[in-house]
Amino acid sequence: MLDNRESEIIELVKKNQEFSSKEIFEAVTSTVSYATIKRILTNLVSSNLLSVKGNGKGTRYIISSAYELLEPIDIAKYYGKEIDEREIKSSFNFNLISEILVKHNVFTDSELTRLEALQQKYVNNVLQLSESEYKKELERLAIDLSWKSSQIEGNTYSLLETERLLKERETAAGKTKEEAIMLLNHKDAIDFIIENPDYLIPVSISKIEDIHSILVKDLAIDKNLRKRRVGISGTNYRPLDNEFQISEALTAMCELINNKENRFEKAFLALVILSYIQPFMDGNKRTARIVCNAILMNNKCCPVSFRTIDSIDYKKAILLFYEQNNVTRIKEIFIDQFEFAVNTYF
Numbered sequence: 001m002l003d004n005r006e007s008e009i010i011e012l013v014k015k016n017q018e019f020s021s022k023e024i025f026e027a028v029t030s031t032v033s034y035a036t037i038k039r040i041l042t043n044l045v046s047s048n049l050l051s052v053k054g055n056g057k058g059t060r061y062i063i064s065s066a067y068e069l070l071e072p073i074d075i076a077k078y079y080g081k082e083i084d085e086r087e088i089k090s091s092f093n094f095n096l097i098s099e100i101l102v103k104h105n106v107f108t109d110s111e112l113t114r115l116e117a118l119q120q121k122y123v124n125n126v127l128q129l130s131e132s133e134y135k136k137e138l139e140r141l142a143i144d145l146s147w148k149s150s151q152i153e154g155n156t157y158s159l160l161e162t163e164r165l166l167k168e169r170e171t172a173a174g175k176t177k178e179e180a181i182m183l184l185n186h187k188d189a190i191d192f193i194i195e196n197p198d199y200l201i202p203v204s205i206s207k208i209e210d211i212h213s214i215l216v217k218d219l220a221i222d223k224n225l226r227k228r229r230v231g232i233s234g235t236n237y238r239p240l241d242n243e244f245q246i247s248e249a250l251t252a253m254c255e256l257i258n259n260k261e262n263r264f265e266k267a268f269l270a271l272v273i274l275s276y277i278q279p280f281m282d283g284n285k286r287t288a289r290i291v292c293n294a295i296l297m298n299n300k301c302c303p304v305s306f307r308t309i310d311s312i313d314y315k316k317a318i319l320l321f322y323e324q325n326n327v328t329r330i331k332e333i334f335i336d337q338f339e340f341a342v343n344t345y346f
Contacts, residue, residue, distance in 0.1 A: 227243045263301055264301070
């Protein structure tokens with residue numbers, strides 16, 4: 001979250017549209033040095049919350065076009081309002097992909113440093129494992145991911161029941177056939193991306209459809225891009241309902257991901273934008289989590305199981321992105337879960 005000084009500066013710039021550092025220094029209410037103001041401004045610019053206009057003595061600070069994307073939001077306060085009380089972006093925002101995400105990085109330099117340090121730890125750990133030990137850990141992660149990804153979508157299997165099902169094909173008493181199929185399909189999808197390590201290089205609509213088809217096999221879910229409207233519980237956000245616009249949005253997403261240089265950003269954007277587009281009648285977030293992991297693995301990164309995230313917290317973070325196009329909470333989850341995976345499995 002922003003501290004009081006940062007919040008005050010942001011509000012000053014919002015109110016005046018553009019401000020010089022001297023004007024900001026003279027306008028702030030707290031007693032701080034000019035050097036401190038300059039340092040805060042530098043941090044806000046590096047965090048993509050402010051942008052710089054001009055140079056030298058003519059330098060002015062303006063609100064970044066990525067501000068809504070990256071603005072720290074108190075999620076408890078946000079969901080303190082009922083669904084119809086929240087002011088949201090109710091329709092799909094094409095500019096988010098074509099104008100904002102194409103120009104800005106979602107991760108700060110410090111966040112990327114943290115991710116790269118964790119990735120190096122993963123690489124070092126894997127070098128010390130035998131091939132069989134590595135496969136055993138990857139299998140453990142795959143079971144956890146299958147369980148958690150299914151649980152987020154309402155599956156009632158416990159982790160132990162999931163392990164028994166995936167290892168021994170033993171179904172749990174009192175559970176539906178569909179729940180077992182969902183879990184088995186998850187494992188098949190993960191096995192597929194492990195066996196085809198370059199499958200999503202580059203990312204394409206047809207390859208995403210292939211992964212979705214594995215996830216919904218033998219379930220009463222339509223394959224291929226949806227041709228009719230779909231609703232999302234818990235929000236007034238309405239996804240695209242036109243097949244051609246859905247295809248257009250997916251094409252833009254694939255182009256964005258393929259053109260991004262950072263591997264973590266590629267994976268993260270797949271996670272959030274695929275969920276946001278909702279291209280299928282069902283199984284969208286499941287597909288997004290598998291595609292996210294496929295990109296990580298295709299780029300030699302540690303995959304993520306999401307095992308310790310609370311399902312409600314995950315859904316709230318995704319809904320915040322739908323409603324405000326804000327990544328702050330889901331980004332925290334992604335980074336924390338990457339750290340958990342590195343420290344837990346390998």
